[in-house]
Amino acid sequence: MVPKIVILGVFVADTAYRAKRQPAMGETVLGESFALGPGGKGSNQAVAAAKAGGDVHFITRLGDDPFAQMARDTWNAAGVTPAVRVDSESYTGAAYIFIDDATGDNAIIISPGAAGRISVEDVDAQAELIQGADVFVTQLEQPMAAAKRALEIAKSGGVKTVLNPAPAAVLTDEILALCDYVTPNESEAEGITGVPVKTPDDAARAADALMSRGVGAAIITLGAQGVFYKDRDTALHVPAITAGDVVETTGAGDAFNGAFAVALAEGMTPENALRFGCATAGISVTRLGTAPSMPARAEIDALLAAN
Ligand code: RIB
Secondary structure, three states: OOOEEEEEOOOEEEEEEEEOOOOOOOOOOOOOEEEEEEEOHHHHHHHHHHHOOOEEEEEEEEOOOHHHHHHHHHHHHHOEEEEEEEOOOOOEEEEEEEEEOOOOOEEEEEEEEHHHHOOHHHHHOOHHHHHOOOEEEEOOOOOHHHHHHHHHHHHHOOOEEEEOOOOOOOOOHHHHOOOOEEOOEHHHHHHHHOOOOOOHHHHHHHHHHHHHOOOOEEEEEOHHHOEEEEOOOOEEEEOOOOOOOOOOOOOHHHHHHHHHHHHHHOOOOHHHHHHHHHHHHHHHOOOOOOHHHOOOHHHHHHHHHHO
């Protein structure tokens, strides 16, 4: 059976500028290159999960404009089934992405537009879809109230829940208790727990803090250091899996989350699911763009077999 993954989140058009450095206020710098492409954490995760082998449904709002068409084309190509409310009073959002030309690291401003208006009622209208999933995933680019409602619906239907708490936000114990898995990166983990995270040992402390607030398992992504995982019975550090030279790290967390959701739904052990996520992220950083950098299942399996 193909695992069913339902994702609530945001699509935006990514406008990515490579440059040697970011401009200071009032300054103009010349860039090295520009690219326009599909992005948004939820949509990227949906594309990653579909390409990794999931039956993926994506809940969002779009405007009625050319970027909305880019979203539909992207999902169609990846095999993602949209559950979209068209909101012609708003616009399909966009993200400014600065990419450091030397390291491939990024800094992002996102304006979610229509998806920033996803309501609790929008989510309630998709309750049956959410409760029919094996795994439900969301992030924090759309309103927190919508994320919370969707997690409640999923949890009450016995669906495994994953919260990727990005961008960083203050989270209540109530919302954390709805999460079987939370997947912050280093800075998001610090933002939620107050524990500075630079190393796997720091991540272990942050994971303890997250678990004491009610999450089922904490997964802290550590970039080139891989991921740290902790649940009630197991603590694991899974190193990053390298697939080649890093050209752009934007979307690596989305690659991990989308693939991890598929692995979870397929019933892999935590260690194998983490390795599956790391392999997917490892391939994505060798390619330009976010959604366009997500690998196919055969590529992920081949990298895992070689490691
Ligand atoms: O995680 C990367 C994504 O964050 C980008 O695609 C950008 O759109 C922002 O949402």
